[in-house]
Amino acid sequence: MKRVLIPLAEGFEEVEAVTLIDVLRRAGVTVVTAGLKAGAVSGSHGVAVVPDTTLEAVVDDRFDMVVLPGGLPGTTHLDEDPRVHALLKRLEGEGGYVAAICAAPAVLANAGLLSGKRATSYPTCMPEALLPTMTYLEEPVVRDGRVITSRGPGTAMDFALTLSELLTSKANRDEVEADLMRP
Template sequence: MPSVLVPLAQGCEELEAVTIIDLLRRAGIDVVTAGLDNRPVTASRGTLLIADTRLDDVLGRTFDMVVLPGGLPGADHLAADPRIIALLRSQHAAQRYIAAICAAPKVLAGAGLLDGRSATAYPGAVDPEAFPKVRLSDAPVVVDSLIVTSRGPGTAMDFALQLIELLLGRESRDQVERGLVRTL
């Protein structure tokens, strides 16, 4: 069973975080949520989220994918955390999946992981002048090799379903999507 780490920063976008966690778990993926600190996470709209564990407690584990929810100031907290940057670079060096949605692709851009790649993000989150090597798209979800990016809360379900497809295949994605009563 694939394993996915979802770091939860104070001020993350709750719709994105919960959608990612929920859909991946529906697919049978081992999802571990990890707070950057030991406090409950107050998301961007005031929703309280309780992480499964602390980031420090899982840094030694190997995950098939690391997924960053967006939101502000959550994405800024992720970008400012040297543990997150080291984790992303290690994940990239090991040729394992990295995914980010909404404002979180700027964390990947800041770490240099989007240089020469196509990506999408919340409008204005990744400044093309600051990151001229990133090929920005307005597509809802962009997959470029082992890096997956998405636009925002409205694309969270498509993003999570794409992650399921990458980890488990189209049949698993379709099964989860049918259970959501979405039009295929």
């Protein structure tokens, strides 16, 4: 069974994180949520989530994918944590998937993982100095090899379903999507 890590930092975007967790678990993926520190983590709109564990406890574990939810200041906290950058670089080097939505693709960019790649993000959240190093697209979900990015809360469902298909199969994604009553 595939394993995904979703780090949660104070100020994460709730719609993105919960949609990712829920859809991936419905698809049969093992999702581990990890707070940057112990205890409940409050999202950018005051919704508290109790992570499964701490990042410290799983930072050296094997995952098939790391997915970063956006939100502010959650993205800033993820970007400022050297464990997050090290984990992303290690996973990318091992051939795993790295994914981010909304403001969080900036973390991938700052870790050097979007250089030469096609990517997207929330319109105002990609560091301008890094834009010339990538091909920036205004599409809901962009996949370039093992790097997947998405725009924001409104694209969270498409993003989660894309990730579920990458980790499982098109048939499984279609089944999950049908159960969600998507048009």
